[in-house]
Amino acid sequence: MRPVSSLSYRSAQRFPVVSCIRTYASNSKPAVPSASTASGGPQAPLEYCSSLVKKMDPEAWLCSYFWPRREKAWWLAWRAFNLELHSISANVSQPALASIRFQFWRDALKGIFAANPQNQIVPQHPVAVLLADMKKHRPVQKYYLNQLIDVRAKALSLPPAAVSLESHLSINSPLSTSLLLGPLPILLPPTHASSAHISHTLSHVSTLLAVVSLLRNLPILISQKKQISIPADICEKYGIVEEELFRRGAEAKGFRDACWEIGTRGMDELITARRDLKETGGKVVPSSVMPIFLSAVAPENYLKRLEKYDFDVFHPDIQKHDWQLAPKIWYRYQTGKL
Numbered sequence: 001m002r003p004v005s006s007l008s009y010r011s012a013q014r015f016p017v018v019s020c021i022r023t024y025a026s027n028s029k030p031a032v033p034s035a036s037t038a039s040g041g042p043q044a045p046l047e048y049c050s051s052l053v054k055k056m057d058p059e060a061w062l063c064s065y066f067w068p069r070r071e072k073a074w075w076l077a078w079r080a081f082n083l084e085l086h087s088i089s090a091n092v093s094q095p096a097l098a099s100i101r102f103q104f105w106r107d108a109l110k111g112i113f114a115a116n117p118q119n120q121i122v123p124q125h126p127v128a129v130l131l132a133d134m135k136k137h138r139p140v141q142k143y144y145l146n147q148l149i150d151v152r153a154k155a156l157s158l159p160p161a162a163v164s165l166e167s168h169l170s171i172n173s174p175l176s177t178s179l180l181l182g183p184l185p186i187l188l189p190p191t192h193a194s195s196a197h198i199s200h201t202l203s204h205v206s207t208l209l210a211v212v213s214l215l216r217n218l219p220i221l222i223s224q225k226k227q228i229s230i231p232a233d234i235c236e237k238y239g240i241v242e243e244e245l246f247r248r249g250a251e252a253k254g255f256r257d258a259c260w261e262i263g264t265r266g267m268d269e270l271i272t273a274r275r276d277l278k279e280t281g282g283k284v285v286p287s288s289v290m291p292i293f294l295s296a297v298a299p300e301n302y303l304k305r306l307e308k309y310d311f312d313v314f315h316p317d318i319q320k321h322d323w324q325l326a327p328k329i330w331y332r333y334q335t336g337k338l
Contacts (some may be wrong), residue, residue, distance in 0.1 A: 015295075045073075045077070046073045046077075048127070049073070049077050049079075049126060049127060050064075052080045052084075055084045057082075057083060058321070059295075059298040059325070062298075063291065063294040063295060063297075063329060067291045068075055068187075068291075071186050071187060072187050074130065074131075074138065074183070075183055075291070076130075077130035077131050081127050081145065085105065086152070086298075088095045088152070089155065091153045097262055098153070098156060102149050102153050103301050104123075104151060108122070108128045109131075109142055109145055109149075110122070111128075112142075113135060117135065117184045119203065120189075131145070139190055141182065141185070146184030147177075147178045147182075148179075149170070154171075155171070158227070160228065160229045161227065161231060161235075162229075163232050165233065165234055165262065166260075168210075168231045171335045172213065176206035176207075179183075179209075179295070180205060180295060181203070183200070184198065184199065184292060187291065187292065188288060188289050192286070194285060197234065197276070198289055201338075202273075202292065202293075204272045205269070205271045205273050205295065205296045206298060208300070209272070210266075211262060211266030211269070211298040212266055213264060214262060215263060218259075219313050220312050222314075227242070228245060229243055230258055230262075234258045234261060235254075235258070238254025238255070240252065249314065257311075258301075259313055260311045265310065267300075267303055268305055270296060270338075273338055274338050277337070282337045284338050290333060291333075293330055294332060294333060297317075298325060301325055306318060
């Protein structure tokens, strides 16, 4: 049994309000043409991406309110691209068919990032159209978008559970890294003096996101009686038996202890990221990149709620949307701190 004192994460500070965010970009709307949806009807790319993110990734959609108007469209396109890939991984059971669909997006990126503008062939898919507009105005890298494809494609042939927690994070962290570092040039020029430091801090946040994603997926996998994704070293340490977990859920031997250890790993990454900002008094500098750091609010909120319910990932309140999340994101934006 874990001691009572070990149940708690380290406490986080609250900070006073500071000035609003600076941005190097204009506030004009992105000039992007209309595109066709899968059903054949006309739909503006921004409308499509915004609707998709709002439906499938509401936490990212809440964060989008704090992006400058033009950059918000590109951020939503990046997140929508990730969701298109996620739907392939989640809904296509045949690897060959999934490979074909992934190849569509590889070809789309090849056209968007063509060295010669005359060779640029952009599919009339709303996400591709908006990504192409982003590429025209910001020095984003094709590498991070390709990484979103490669990691998901590779995961189809990997066992659900990694050998160790560190192995799991090394495999899955590139997804969250691509969602954080990839869009960074939208707000911050790569030549900026703080670019390397900001990237390093975001790398810790990306590990936090990977940890929370692991915990959030557990109720789904267990309820469907699929092979669980808890790393083998964690299962062995706490004596977790898969069949017992399917029968008893959170009451299975060692399960809450395992969730506590995994969650603590994520909270430690957040604490480390905040230490990186110590020289600026905890503030994100330059403040123009603060919208990206808002992605840490929802994972931290999840871990704190998980602690409140004794690390029971099945608790009904954990499964519900937290109405306090939106004001928490707003407050973090106002403080200018991680």
